[in-house]
Structure formats: structure tokens, C-alpha cells
Amino acid sequence: MSTLESTLVIPPEAASRLPSKLQWQGFWQRHQYLLLGLISVSALTFIWWLVTALELVPSLFLPAPQAVWNKFLVVSSQGFMDATLWQHTAASLQRILLGLWFAVIIGIPVGLWIGCNQVVRGLLDPLVEIYRPIPPLAYLPLLVIWFGIGETTKVLLIFLAILAPIIIATAHGVSSAGKSRQRAAQSLGATPSQLLWHVTLPAALPSILTGVRIGLGAGWSTLVAAELVAATRGLGFMVQSAAQFLVTDTVILGILVIAAIAFAIEIGLRYLQKRLTPWYSHYE
Amino acid sequence: MSSELRVEQVSVVYPEQAFAALDKVSLTIGAKDLTVALGPSGCGKTTLLNLLAGFVQPSSGQLSLNGQRITRPGADRAVVFQDDALLPWLNVLDNVAFGLRLQGVSKTEREKTANAMLSLVGLAEFAQQQIWQLSGGMRQRVGIARALASHSEVLLMDEPFGALDAFTREQMQELLLKVWSHTGRRIFLITHDIEEALILASHLVLMTPRPGRIQESLTLDFNQRWLKGEPIRSIKSDPSFIRLREQLLSSLTAQPALREAA
Ligand SMILES: Nc1ncnc2c1ncn2[C@@H]1O[C@H](COP(=O)(O)OP(=O)(O)O)[C@@H](O)[C@H]1O
Numbered sequence: 001m002s003t004l005e006s007t008l009v010i011p012p013e014a015a016s017r018l019p020s021k022l023q024w025q026g027f028w029q030r031h032q033y034l035l036l037g038l039i040s041v042s043a044l045t046f047i048w049w050l051v052t053a054l055e056l057v058p059s060l061f062l063p064a065p066q067a068v069w070n071k072f073l074v075v076s077s078q079g080f081m082d083a084t085l086w087q088h089t090a091a092s093l094q095r096i097l098l099g100l101w102f103a104v105i106i107g108i109p110v111g112l113w114i115g116c117n118q119v120v121r122g123l124l125d126p127l128v129e130i131y132r133p134i135p136p137l138a139y140l141p142l143l144v145i146w147f148g149i150g151e152t153t154k155v156l157l158i159f160l161a162i163l164a165p166i167i168i169a170t171a172h173g174v175s176s177a178g179k180s181r182q183r184a185a186q187s188l189g190a191t192p193s194q195l196l197w198h199v200t201l202p203a204a205l206p207s208i209l210t211g212v213r214i215g216l217g218a219g220w221s222t223l224v225a226a227e228l229v230a231a232t233r234g235l236g237f238m239v240q241s242a243a244q245f246l247v248t249d250t251v252i253l254g255i256l257v258i259a260a261i262a263f264a265i266e267i268g269l270r271y272l273q274k275r276l277t278p279w280y281s282h283y284e
Numbered sequence: 285m286s287s288e289l290r291v292e293q294v295s296v297v298y299p300e301q302a303f304a305a306l307d308k309v310s311l312t313i314g315a316k317d318l319t320v321a322l323g324p325s326g327c328g329k330t331t332l333l334n335l336l337a338g339f340v341q342p343s344s345g346q347l348s349l350n351g352q353r354i355t356r357p358g359a360d361r362a363v364v365f366q367d368d369a370l371l372p373w374l375n376v377l378d379n380v381a382f383g384l385r386l387q388g389v390s391k392t393e394r395e396k397t398a399n400a401m402l403s404l405v406g407l408a409e410f411a412q413q414q415i416w417q418l419s420g421g422m423r424q425r426v427g428i429a430r431a432l433a434s435h436s437e438v439l440l441m442d443e444p445f446g447a448l449d450a451f452t453r454e455q456m457q458e459l460l461l462k463v464w465s466h467t468g469r470r471i472f473l474i475t476h477d478i479e480e481a482l483i484l485a486s487h488l489v490l491m492t493p494r495p496g497r498i499q500e501s502l503t504l505d506f507n508q509r510w511l512k513g514e515p516i517r518s519i520k521s522d523p524s525f526i527r528l529r530e531q532l533l534s535s536l537t538a539q540p541a542l543r544e545a546a
């Protein structure tokens with residue numbers, strides 16, 4: 001199989017000698033999705049520019065792209081509502097990273113425990129299933145009553161939003177260790193803790209990372225929404241207060257930054273998944 | 285006598301099954317035996333191997349290795365499965381060295397052993413490859429090398445070549461015989477392939493289902509002829525080989541349950 005593939009792959013020095021049409025085809029095939037994505041994003045930006053340049057919409061509702069860009073430069077250096085763009089971003093990122101940290105150090109062990117032990121599964125599964133489908137914003141008011149509107153409430157909210165996907169994905173990942181793999185390790189002398197550390201955990205890793213990815217997605221949207229309600233700093237707060245003063249370009253800027261960060265998290269975790277668990281796509 | 289792997293009057297009854305998976309089975313596997321259990325699927329071969337490995341417990345009777353009762357899995361009994369059961373997050377060398385790592389053997393020491401075992405199964409150049417880069421037959425060789433590296437007293441093999449194509453299977457059978465004669469390791473292998481059983485076994489037990497029992501026990505030497513260099517085709521066309529093959533086939537098909545299955 002691998003020898004067949006290697007004969008089909010064109011070595012780089014041969015590729016440079018190919019006619020340029022073939023070269024372009026190869027380039028297209030390799031980067032097809034990236035190129036198509038660039039096309040659609042540029043088209044959208046162009047339409048946005050066109051609509052504003054022809055003054056089809058008042059700039060109060062839709063400021064021009066260059067106005068948003070200028071705002072980006074201004075908010076980056078001088079700030080908005082007592083904090084620069086970077087300070088707002090850092091405030092949001094700090095909250096989500098703290099929430100993620102707690103969700104990981106609690107969610108992975110709990111998930112492993114549920115996955116490995118029938119009794120624990122029976123006890124905890126219903127609890128997880130009850131709390132998982134509740135939108136985090138639904139219990140935000142309760143958290144505010146209990147913990148006030150400080151950082152604790154926001155980090156706790158993010159933590160709860162990320163925790164469920166991590167627990168569920170980890171418990172699910174435990175089963176992908178496979179019976180014969182576990183038994184083979186036992187017959188090589190693995191103790192229960194060695195089995196957990198050397199077989200169960202690595203086998204569950206692809207699933208755990210998927211859980212982190214889903215959790216972070218949910219956590220990020222929850223966070224921004226929470227900052228709309230109760231915060232003095234953060235991207236959600238920036239967008240909300242700009243909207244109150246009808247500073248539409250700052251609103252759009254905030255939305256774009258929020259989108260860019262969500263995108264970066266997704267891409268980063270996919271990359272991490274590829275690096276940490278390269279066997280996954282080949283094997284399962 | 286004490287260096288024996290013994291199965292004494294062992295029965296296994298699974299809940300909600302009309303017949304015992306194993307019914308008062310007794311078997312002794314000597315120090316240098318290559319014992320093959322042959323039988324149709326459902327006759328309890330895997331159950332017997334799982335008992336020897338310590339993965340399941342008998343309903344009655346007992347098993348022992350060197351006089352020690354078998355109650356759970358242990359490093360003295362390595363298992364090779366039909367699906368390779370390797371750890372894809374480790375490369376070939378680390379997979380083979382895995383058992384020694386669990387035992388706390390130093391890195392240089394265990395890699396030395398692992399490399400020696402990889403040479404033995406003809407995979408010396410593949411030590412740094414990833415598992416997913418290997419073919420099915422090569423993975424199975426890694427599984428064998430891993431089982432050998434752990435210095436177990438017996439290799440338990442559950443239809444190890446069942447998933448391979450006929451050509452690769454024959455290569456693997458020859459490799460296994462060489463490994464067996466080279467290391468003198470005790471092997472217990474199960475299969476439903478009559479020719480495979482005849483060509484590999486020094487000691488063959490024929491099992492029949494419903495309930496699972498040992499029906500016949502034979503001592504064979506076709507494997508010695510293959511090891512001495514006689515071509516496999518000439519052994520398999522030998523009248524004594526053919527006679528035994530037909531004899532086993534008719535005692536297997538004499539089972540009414542089997543005729544339905546076939
Ligand atoms: N875990 C189990 N629970 C219930 N019945 C089982 C179980 N494992 C095997 N059996 C039954 O025991 C019999 C022997 O199975 P097995 O040992 O797997 O046979 P073989 O390996 O020869 O195909 C079969 O009838 C099978 O259905």
C-alpha cells in the first residue's frame with residue numbers, strides 16, 4: 001500500500017520540471033478549501049465596501065470597512081471605555097483560560113472515572129445528562145445571586161459550559177481503548193494504574209481533544225454573552241457599551257475580533273489534535 | 285512436571301447459554317510444546333485461551349502454570365490477538381519494548397531486547413516506523429515480537445493469522461515455527477483452519493462444540509519437516525498429511541451442529 005502511494009507521489013524536484021498548468025492543478029488540489037474560503041471572504045468584504053461606497057445604507061447602521069479599520073487602530077492604541085482593545089481581549093481570554101483549566105483538571109478525571117467504573121457511571125450519568133442541556137446563560141442569574149457579578153461568577157459560568165462536553169467526551173473515549181488492547185497490556189503485566197496511564201488515557205486522547213474543542217466553542221459564546229450582562233471589561237462588554245452609544249464601527253470591530261478568536265481556537269485545536277494524535281485518522 | 289501448563293477438569297458455563305462453553309476439559313502443555321487447539325467457531329477455543337491468560341475464571345476445575353494457580357492475567361503469559369492490539373501512539377520499537385517498560389527495565393536494556401526481537405521477526409529496519417504505516421502481516425509480527433520480548437513462559441495466540449491473506453499467512457506460519465524452534469518458547473495457538481493446525485502443531489487437540497470438549501489429541505511432526513527445509517507443498521501433498529486432514533475434517537463434520545453452520 002505505502003509503496004504504491006510513494007510511486008504515485010511526484011517528488012519535488014520532478015514537480016518543478018512539470019508544465020505550469022499541471023503545477024497550478026496540484027497547487028489548486030492541495031489548497032482548494034483555503035482558496036475557496038479566501039474567495040468568499042473577499043467577495044463579502046467587497047460587497048460590504050460597495051454598499052457603503054454607494055451610500056446605500058447610512059453609516060450609522062453600516063460603517064465602511066476602512067472606518068472599522070481606523071477604529072481598530074484607535075481602540076488598539078487609545079482604548080474604549082477605559083481599556084484598550086488588547087486589555088478587553090486579555091480580560092476575555094483570561095476568563096476562558098481559567099474556566100478551561102478547571103474544566104480540564106476536573107472533567108478528565110471524572111470522565112475517566114465514569115468510563116471505567118459502572119457504579120460511578122450509574123451515579124453520575126443522570127446528573128451530567130440533567131445539567132448538560134441547560135444553556136449556561138439560564139443559570140447565570142442564579143450564579144449572580146450566589147457569587148455577585150465579579151470574576152468568580154464568570155469563570156464559574158465558563159467552567160460549567162466547558163465541563164460537560166469534556167466529561168462526556170472523556171467517558172466516551174475510554175471505550176475506544178478496546179478490549180483486546182487492554183487485555184494485551186494486562187498480559188504484559190500492566191497494573192490497573194499502568195493500564196489507565198499507558199492505554200486508556202492515550203486511547204481516549206483524540207476524544208478528549210474533541211471534547212475540549214466543543215467545550216471551548218460553547219464556552220466562548222457563553223462568555224461573550226455573559227460579558228454583555230455583567231462586566232466592566234471584556235470583548236462582550238466592549239460591544240455592548242459601544243452599542244448603547246451607537247458607536248457602530250466599534251460594535252462591528254468587537255464582533256470581528258470575537259469571530260477571529262473563535263476561529264483561531266478552532267484551528268489551533270485541530271492542529272493540536274493532528275500533532276498529538278496523528279494515529280487517529282489512520283487507525284480508527 | 286512442575287514446568288507444565290495444566291488445565292484440570294475445567295468447565296465454563298456462561299449465563300443464559302444452553303450448553304457449557306467448556307465441559308470438563310483437561311489438557312497439559314509441556315515446556316517446549318507448540319499446542320494447537322483446532323475446532324469450528326463456537327467450540328470454546330477462545331474461552332480456553334482466555335482462561336489460560338487469566339481474563340476469565342472457570343466455573344469449576346482449575347488451571348496452573350509451574351504449579352502456580354492461574355487467577356488473573358500476568359506477564360508470564362503473553363497473548364497475541366487476531367486484531368493486532370498494538371498501541372498506535374507508540375512506534376514499533378516502543379510497542380515491542382512496552383512490556384519491559386511496564387516492568388521497569390531501563391531504556392537501553394529494553395531497547396536492546398526489543399531490537400533483537402524485531403530482528404527475529406524480520407522487522408529490524410522498521411523499528412522507528414509508526415504502527416499505522418505497517419501492513420496487517422507486519423503488525424502481527426510486531427505483536428509476536430512484543431509477546432516474545434516480555435520473557436513470558438508461554439505465548440497464547442488467538443487465531444493470530446485469521447485476518448491475513450493466504451500468502452501472508454503461510455509466511456507467518458513459517459516465521460512462527462522458526463521463532464518457536466529458535467526460542468524454545470511454549471506456544472498455545474488456536475485456529476479453525478485444519479491445514480494450519482496440522483502444519484504448525486507438535487501437539488494437536490481437536491475440539492467440538494455443544495458442549496465444548498476435547499475430542500482427540502494427536503502428536504505430529506509435520507512442523508519438523510518444514511523446519512528441516514522440506515517444501516510446504518510437498519508436505520501438504522504427502523499422503524499421510526492428506527489422510528489426517530480428511531480424517532479431521534470428517535470428525536468435525538460428523539457434528540450435526542456443524543453441518544448447519546457450514
Ligand atoms: N462472554 C460471553 N457470554 C456469553 N456467551 C459466550 C461468551 N463468550 C463466548 N460465549 C459462548 O461460548 C461459546 C464458545 O465461544 P468461544 O470460546 O468464543 O468459541 P470459539 O473461540 O471456538 O469460537 C459460544 O457458544 C459463545 O457464544
Ligand SMILES: [Mg+2]
Nearest residue numbers: 326329330331
Ligand atoms: Mg474465537
